[in-house]
Amino acid sequence: EAGVTQFPSHSVIEKGQTVTLRCDPISGHDNLYWYRRVMGKEIKFLLHFVKESKQDESGMPNNRFLAERTGGTYSTLKVQPAELEDSGVYFCASSQDTSSEQYFGPGTRLTVT
Amino acid sequence: QKEVEQNSGPLSVPEGAIASLNCTYSDRGSQSFFWYRQYSGKSPELIMFIYSNGDKEDGRFTAQLNKASQYVSLLIRDSQPSDSATYLCAVNALLAGSYQLTFGKGTKLSVIP
Numbered sequence: 001e002a003g004v005t006q007f008p009s010h011s012v013i014e015k016g017q018t019v020t021l022r023c024d025p026i027s028g029h030d031n032l033y034w035y036r037r038v039m040g041k042e043i044k045f046l047l048h049f050v051k052e053s054k055q056d057e058s059g060m061p062n063n064r065f066l067a068e069r070t071g072g073t074y075s076t077l078k079v080q081p082a083e084l085e086d087s088g089v090y091f092c093a094s095s096q097d098t099s100s101e102q103y104f105g106p107g108t109r110l111t112v113t
Numbered sequence: 114q115k116e117v118e119q120n121s122g123p124l125s126v127p128e129g130a131i132a133s134l135n136c137t138y139s140d141r142g143s144q145s146f147f148w149y150r151q152y153s154g155k156s157p158e159l160i161m162f163i164y165s166n167g168d169k170e171d172g173r174f175t176a177q178l179n180k181a182s183q184y185v186s187l188l189i190r191d192s193q194p195s196d197s198a199t200y201l202c203a204v205n206a207l208l209a210g211s212y213q214l215t216f217g218k219g220t221k222l223s224v225i226p
Contacts, residue, residue: 043157043201043216053137056211091156098212099145099205107144
């Protein structure tokens with residue numbers, strides 16, 4: 001069974017540009033999460049989808065970040081416009097139930113220059 | 114502010130020894146506890162989860178949970194050089210209507226051949 005996949009693996013963009021990250025969860029997992037790790041810090045929660053609905057987006061840093069999960073399958077996370085402090089590794093995770101173990105994707109390393 | 118604390122290490126143990134990794138958490142409402150292993154440049158890989166007080170064993174790994182002390186640990190028996198990685202402690206708690214994983218910064222383990 002395929003795990004969580006993310007695309008792209010790396011992205012280098014200039015400040016002010018737009019970037020869209022994609023996550024495909026494990027098939028059958030209704031719960032999809034986005035996390036971010038910036039240099040030297042711990043992994044931080046961004047938001048949680050249950051199917052196509054945003055269950056919790058309390059971790060989103062500001063309104064430059066927009067996450068969607070149309071159809072309840074894959075999810076996208078768009079950053080527009082990107083700022084230098086948005087650089088880091090963006091992880092997606094999925095789980096079968098809301099309280100059960102989460103499985104992580106390989107991450108997208110975003111560098112904003 | 115929900116916190117998960119880990120000793121950043123590095124923790125060095127000789128091959129074949131027992132490696133002991135510790136984690137404390139601040140939220141008494143935390144319900145489930147996870148240990149992830151992360152190799153450099155890779156995504157977190159789930160290796161153990163524990164929900165109840167006591168010990169849980171899986172192969173060479175044993176997770177220990179003491180909710181009264183707000184303490185969770187991971188023991189790795191017969192440590193191998195391939196166990197060298199950063200170990201992340203993560204705690205699942207109901208926040209803002211959603212289960213969010215709160216991560217520690219990780220403990221770097223080095224197993225010396």
